Amino acid sequence: MSTDGKFGDYGGQYVPEALMPAIEELEDAYxxxxxGNEDGFMDEFRTRLREFGGRPTPLQRADRLSERYDREVYLKREDLVHGGAxxxxxxxxxxxxxxxxxxxxIIAETGAGQHGTATAMACAHLDVPCEIYMGERDINRQRPNVFRMKLNGxxxxxVTVGRGTLKEAISETMRDWATNVEDTxxxxxxxxxxHPFPSMVRDFQSxxxxxxxxxxxxxxxxxxxxxxxxAGGGSNTMGAFAEFVDDDETALYAVEAGGSTLDVDEEAGxxxxxxxxxxxxEGILHGARTTILQDHDGQIMESHSISSGLDYAGVGPELAYLVDTGRVTAVNVGDDDALTAFHRLSQMEGIIPALETAHAFGYLERVAGPDATGEHDGLGEFVVVNVSGRGDKDLESAIEETYERDIDIAPNMDEFTGGL
Amino acid sequence: MSLEDAFADGPAFIPYLAAGDPDYESSLEYVEALERGGADIIELGLPFSEPIAEGPTIQNAVVRSLEGGMTPTRFFEFVEDLDVSVPLVCMTYYNLIYRYGESEAQGTSDASSAERSSADCRAAEPRDDGEAASKGPRPFVEKAASVGIEGLVVPDLPAEESGPLREACDEFGLDLVFIVAPTTRGERLERMMEQVSGYVYVQARLGTTGAQTDVSDQTGASLDRLAGYDVPKAVGFGISSGEHAERIVRSGADGIIVGSALVDIVAQGHERGTDPEAVADRLESLARELKDGAVAGTSQRPPHPERT
Incomplete structure (x- = not known):
């Protein structure tokens, strides 16, 4: 895999000059x-992942899903990692x-709050002060995660600029970094x-x-x-794919958020x-050349997904490259199907998945379920689905969205909402 | 007049405004007022939706300008409509430069909504970007040159990634201005100074753009590191008054760049519904204060060995 920070034409280092020395320092440390496992870094990392993080996570056979889809369906239970993702x-x-x-x-951005809570936990565990930037809209969508970050100190x-979601939070964190680059x-x-973030994050997730x-x-x-x-930014995707990339017999499917529609309103951006x-x-966003949602002038568009963790206008450069080369197949599942899959997994396997994760199960249902659309089923007899996170953080929005949408498989939502 | 010539008669005053802030017509007046106030070069911001190097003042200017309908195409019309004689530099982010000219190349592919109407039944098709992607920054630079822009500043393009843009600028005779940060030293500085032309933008302090009440002492150290290079040094980030301008020039700068303090005037005028003419007058008067400050700085400059 690449060590120069390029994946085909993707990747690179498109950042303000003030950050470049810090990025070079990080490259060297990476x-x-x-x-290089200098000073036993990777050994300590693995030990802490095991003892603090609860790894390894199981690869569990999903009995009822296996029956439903008439094949072996296994779940990689990342929802069981400490913190729930x-x-x-x-x-x-x-x-x-x-x-x-x-x-x-330490500074970090967060969308759904999963990365923010994970960073807050790690910082408390390792005794480092931490500030998290989070879009105002996401703060309102994910209150429990805000409390968790604060509880961890x-x-x-x-972040109030723009629409107040992940994209703005990343921009604002980069501004903080440009101001405090020497100690942060x-x-x-x-x-x-x-670079080196896309490679380094992949290595930690792999x-x-x-x-x-x-x-x-x-x-x-x-x-x-x-x-x-x-796949949103793509960290669980690259983590789940990285060691399989050279295994030609294993097909890799990145399931994106199709949102409410794939249509684009250019006028409204x-x-x-x-x-x-x-x-x-192809374009340049947040430091890398990659595939992004942009209008014909190159202005970044506002994205949408029912799951705030996938709600981002870009994607990791390596994943974009693997899709271009045909190694990874990109597919997408819309809000409704993801929500239906959320309920199905909760009922059939006793696992309430994150709304992000539910998208992957939505795809499984579409190509292999009883109402399969006839779309090419390339999944084979032995399928592994990465359960990237648990859904506790999403309960409030899942209940609200289900109530609004009338999802067949869902329980009666009046019990939760009192009819709203 | 080339950018470097603008530094020939004493310190250069380089104001910045976001083009189209808050609307096209007012913005034309505002930029012209800067020239009346003594601008030697004018930096015009072409707004990008993710301005990661900007503080709140210019972020808000970008929002106003985009809401007012500014686009790269409108920006070039704006430059043609401007009645100023000093050289113009376009400040923007690389994606807008990189993507310019793509819409023609892609034709109607962005609008093929009929085929994309269902979010639930479409896999990724191979993107047909191959040809379009290879065009890179050239169409933008060609267009910029044709409307009379003299140079570019691209805050998210470090020297490492600037090869294709430098080439295009050479082909069409544009200067490429680089930003030297307080953290830029050694090899990085050398690499950048090999590529820079016109002037070097000395970032006075770490962080993002924005008016400050005091001037950073990192400036002197940065200017010292640059002393050996024979290219004009213009200092920006945080300068908001004539007194700042004077001090910066006294410490050895060949020019001063001022953005946020001027944008603040535009923002205030917009919020209070002030008559654009009155806003233009205020811009002109702050411009004059800054220019006078810079000139005063030269006369008090301690004698030091001239650049060779």
Whole structure:
């Protein structure tokens, strides 16, 4: 895999000059500590992931889903990582790296709040002060996560510019970094941003596929025919795919948020979806050249998804590259189908998934379910779905959205809402 | 007149405004007022939706300008409509430069909504970007040159990624101004100084743009590091008064760049519904104060060995 920060034409370092020395310093630290295990960095990281994070996570057979889809469906249970999502893998890695680098302040952005809570936990665990930038709109959508960050001792700074979601939070965190670059490390939450972030975050997350690969061999005696993961920025996606990229027999599906529609309203600068891989075009956003949702002038569009963790106008450069080369297949699932899948997994497997994760299950249902649309079913007989996170954080919005949408499979929502 | 010539007769005063803030017509008047106030070069911002190097003042200017309908195409019309004789520099983010000219190349593909009407039944198709992507920054630079822009400043394009833009600028005779940060030293500084032309934008302090009540002491150190390079040094980030301008020039700057303090006047006028003519007068008068401050700075400059 690339170490120069380019994935084909994607990637690179498109950032203000003031940040470049910090990025060079980070590149050096990434090569020494992460790639070279200097001072036993990776050993300490793995130990902490195990003892603080609860790894390894199981690869669990989903009995009822296997029956429903008439194939072996296995779940990689990242929802069981401490904090309830795969996000800790990266946050713990970066906060630990910041300590090795001698940085004594952490900043991070968050959308759904999963990366923010993971970073806040890691910072409390490793005793580093932490400030999280979060869009005002997301703060309102994700109150419990805001409390969790504060309980762990982090400050939460609301971002009011623009629409107040992840895109604005990233921009604002970059501004903070440009101001306090000498003593601060920016823990970016996905495989996005300037090099070395996309590679480094992938490396911290690739523990998912490393474990899954071994577990698949143990349980099934072979590698899976396909791996499914939802894709927003792409950190759980790259984590679930990384170790399988060289296994030609394993198909890789990145499931994006199709939102309410794939249509784009150029006039209003709005894409009512977050499907950058499917509908986006090449451009430069937040430090990297990649696939982004933009209008014909190159202005970034407002994205949308029922799941705030997927609600982003860009995607990691390596994932965009793997889609271009055909190694990864990008598909998308809209809000309604994701919500239906959220309820189905809750009822059939006793797992309430994050709305992000539900998109991956929505795709499984579409191509393999009883009402399969006839879309090509390339998933094979042995499917691994990455359960990137649990849905506790989404309960409020899932209930509200279900009430508004009239989802067949859902329980009677009046019990939750009192009829609203 | 080239950018470097603008520094020939004493310190250059380089004001910045976002083009089209808050609307096209007023903005034309405002920019022209800067020239009357003594501008030697004018930096015109072409607004980008994600201005990661800007503080709140210019972020808000960008929002107003975009809401007022500013686009790259309108921006070039704006430059043609401007009645000023000093050289103009376009300040914008790389994606707008990189994407310019793509709409023609892509034709109607962005509008193929019929095929995309269902979010639930469409897989990614291979994107047909190959040809379009290879055009890079050239069409933008060609257009900029044709409307009379003399140079570009691109805050999110470090020297490492600037090869294609530098080439296009050379082809069409534009200067490419680089920003030197307080953290820019050693090899990085050298690499950048190999690519820079016109003037070098010395970032007075870390952080984002925005008017300050005091001037940073990082400026002197930055100017010292640049002393050996034979290119004009203009200092920006935080300058808001004639007194600042004077001090910055006294410490060795060849020019001063002022944005947020001027944008504040535009913002205030917009919020209070002030007559654009009165706003223009205020801009002209702050411009004059800044220019006079800069000139005063030269006369008090301690004698020091001249650049060779």
């Amino acid at each position: 090569e020494r500590y992460v790639l 795969h996000k800790l893998n990266n946050a713990l890695g970066q906060v630990l790296l910041a300590k090795y680098m001698g940085k004594d302040r 982090s400050e939460v700074n609301p 490390h920016y823990v970016i939450g996905s495989v996005v941003g300037p 523990v998912i596929s490393e474990e899954a690969r071994t577990q698949a061999r143990e349980k099934m005696g072979r590698l899976p025919d396909s791996v499914l993961a939802c 709005v894409a009512p979806n977050s499907a950058s891989l499917t509908t986006g075009s």
